[in-house]
Amino acid sequence: xxxxxxxxxxxxxxxxxxxxxxxxxxxxxxxxxxxxxxxxxxxxxxxxxxxxxxxxxxxxxxxxxxxxxxxxxxxxxxxxxxxxxxxxxxxxxxxxxxxxxxxxxxxxxxxxxxxxxxxxxxxxxxxxxxxxxxxxxxxxxxxxxxxxxxxxxxxxxxxxxxxxxxxxxxxxxxxxxxxxxxxxxxxxxxxxxxxxxx
Amino acid sequence: xxxxxxxxxxxxxxxxxxxxxxxxxxxxxxxxxxxxxxxxxxxxxxxxxxxxxxxxxxxxxxxxxxxxxxxxxxxxxxxxxxxxxxxxxxxxxxxxxxxxxxxxxxxxxxxxxxxxxxxxxxxxxxxxxxxxxxxxxxxxxxxxxxxxxxxxxxxxxxxxxxxxxxxxxxxxxxxxxxxxxxxxxxxxxxxxxxxxxx
Numbered sequence: 001x002x003x004x005x006x007x008x009x010x011x012x013x014x015x016x017x018x019x020x021x022x023x024x025x026x027x028x029x030x031x032x033x034x035x036x037x038x039x040x041x042x043x044x045x046x047x048x049x050x051x052x053x054x055x056x057x058x059x060x061x062x063x064x065x066x067x068x069x070x071x072x073x074x075x076x077x078x079x080x081x082x083x084x085x086x087x088x089x090x091x092x093x094x095x096x097x098x099x100x101x102x103x104x105x106x107x108x109x110x111x112x113x114x115x116x117x118x119x120x121x122x123x124x125x126x127x128x129x130x131x132x133x134x135x136x137x138x139x140x141x142x143x144x145x146x147x148x149x150x151x152x153x154x155x156x157x158x159x160x161x162x163x164x165x166x167x168x169x170x171x172x173x174x175x176x177x178x179x180x181x182x183x184x185x186x187x188x189x190x191x192x193x194x195x196x197x198x
Numbered sequence: 199x200x201x202x203x204x205x206x207x208x209x210x211x212x213x214x215x216x217x218x219x220x221x222x223x224x225x226x227x228x229x230x231x232x233x234x235x236x237x238x239x240x241x242x243x244x245x246x247x248x249x250x251x252x253x254x255x256x257x258x259x260x261x262x263x264x265x266x267x268x269x270x271x272x273x274x275x276x277x278x279x280x281x282x283x284x285x286x287x288x289x290x291x292x293x294x295x296x297x298x299x300x301x302x303x304x305x306x307x308x309x310x311x312x313x314x315x316x317x318x319x320x321x322x323x324x325x326x327x328x329x330x331x332x333x334x335x336x337x338x339x340x341x342x343x344x345x346x347x348x349x350x351x352x353x354x355x356x357x358x359x360x361x362x363x364x365x366x367x368x369x370x371x372x373x374x375x376x377x378x379x380x381x382x383x384x385x386x387x388x389x390x391x392x393x394x395x396x
Contacts, residue, residue: 019283023284023308029274029311032264032267032271033271058256063261070233074230075223075230077227082299086226100282113222
């Protein structure tokens with residue numbers, strides 16, 4: 001997706017070997033028009049899958065997931081990372097390891113909104129080691145719903161998450177796959193065909 | 199906003215005297231078409247204010263804020279409740295008390311994305327005691343930006359937040375103001391004119 005890659009190149013800030021900051025348009029400040037195009041791209045890629053629900057994790061996944069759900073005309077659910085008086089007691093639960101924060105956290109989805117009749121599209125902003133996506137896959141598995149695939153805004157192709165999730169037989173559609181990035185040279189290279197690994 | 203009130207009445211679940219669960223369409227599962235109408239309503243209400251940024255707090259504020267920002271054609275920023283390697287070190291910081299969780303938490307916005315040239319529209323899903331909104335107001339104050347007002351999806355008119363924020367001279371535009379609700383009778387009454395307090 002050229003619009004996205006252009007923004008990554010012009011605004012992305014590389015820190016160390018594995019942090020790509022895109023908080024000017026994707027996950028702190030958000031450009032709603034870029035987000036709209038992201039939603040359209042995912043909706044198009046999965047248009048023939050009979051999707052009934054889009055599922056993501058708070059917080060950075062919410063914007064691309066909402067945009068996608070609007071295009072597909074289906075509800076979106078965001079898994080909660082914290083307990084809340086506003087969340088049902090009866091939830092699907094999974095544990096996710098965060099390499100970014102060095103801790104584990106629990107994600108929850110109310111059983112009210114996901115069941116074995118659903119066909120689910122998973123959406124997230126980043127795919128790196130695949131931990132968050134594995135948590136969502138676990139939750140969908142508990143519900144008995146079918147997974148149509150995963151739409152990822154930016155995949156870190158040099159980390160193992162993509163191969164891990166694809167190895168589970170799940171279709172992963174990434175709008176930009178970063179092959180290499182260098183803080184020193186401030187350079188990012190993308191995989192030529194976004195979805196050749198799909 | 200009739201569409202919203204209808205959904206609150208048909209799907210909202212009242213627990214005790216002050217919890218209104220609308221997680222079937224607003225803040226866990228989201229109906230993207232309702233969210234689109236919410237965005238349109240806020241954009242229309244603040245169309246003449248010269249808004250340059252929409253500001254909210256993760257997570258439940260993100261969906262209505264994104265929808266509004268798309269209609270207004272401006273970026274949206276969501277304040278972070280957690281530290282992250284992806285967030286800049288140089289941030290505006292404010293402390294917010296959560297009555298729902300019984301704890302205080304810190305919210306952060308990168309100084310990179312908010313400055314004294316901005317005119318900011320605050321968006322949140324609920325207004326109850328007004329703590330979260332006060333945190334956002336504090337952050338905008340630190341940046342030197344101007345506050346155009348606050349767009350609230352559901353205001354609990356029986357709690358003090360609305361009067362508190364309006365008392366600060368800030369325009370509050372709420373799409374539904376709940377005057378009373380009763381778990382026992384499973385009944386919700388709205389303030390007739392949504393924005394008569396505006």
